[in-house]
Amino acid sequence: MMxxxxxxxxxxxxxxxxxxxxxKISMWKFIxxxxxxxxxxxxxxxxxxxxxxxxxAQSVLGSLPGLLMLCMGKLSQEAVGYGDGLLVLIMGxxxxxxxxxxxxxxxxIGVGAAALYTLLRHKGGRKKQIxxxxxxxxxxxxxxxWLGI
Numbered sequence: 001m002m003x004x005x006x007x008x009x010x011x012x013x014x015x016x017x018x019x020x021x022x023x024k025i026s027m028w029k030f031i032x033x034x035x036x037x038x039x040x041x042x043x044x045x046x047x048x049x050x051x052x053x054x055x056x057a058q059s060v061l062g063s064l065p066g067l068l069m070l071c072m073g074k075l076s077q078e079a080v081g082y083g084d085g086l087l088v089l090i091m092g093x094x095x096x097x098x099x100x101x102x103x104x105x106x107x108x109i110g111v112g113a114a115a116l117y118t119l120l121r122h123k124g125g126r127k128k129q130i131x132x133x134x135x136x137x138x139x140x141x142x143x144x145x146w147l148g149i
Contacts, residue, residue: 004040004044004095007037008094009141011029011032011036011037013137015029015030015133015137016137018133019131019132019133020131020133023081024081033087037090037091038094040094041059041093059094061096062100063092064092064097065097065101065104066093069084069085081132083133087136088100091136091140102139103136103139103142104136105139106135106142107136107139110135114130114135
């Protein structure tokens with residue numbers, strides 16, 4: 001499990017740095033992240049004594065938060081970025097529903113606090129963009145510390 005967490009932290013860190021600087025993430029990083037997450041999942045499944053149906057159910061349920069974020073991005077004309085939805089989708093398929101929800105909850109608290117700070121300091125209006133990937137990175141780190149993910 002520690003290896004999976006390290007892989008996610010490396011990829012989220014790589015994506016977060018670009019999202020923070022440019023407010024977008026290159027497609028090759030999503031492809032690399034998805035390949036690593038799925039490849040590790042297949043390796044983990046093949047070496048563990050788990051049932052295929054349990055592994056598949058965990059992956060399908062884990063994808064729901066990411067799919068919901070992608071739908072929110074479409075409905076809000078990308079106020080919630082597609083890149084954020086893709087990151088959550090990849091993460092969810094790999095680590096499962098409840099772990100993804102915990103990370104997403106922690107990230108949402110962090111981005112909410114950053115938005116409140118920005119508004120109170122008059123450094124940006126309602127339309128100011130805040131990168132979400134760095135908060136997913138921090139949520140993943142916090143999940144490891146608090147929840148043992």
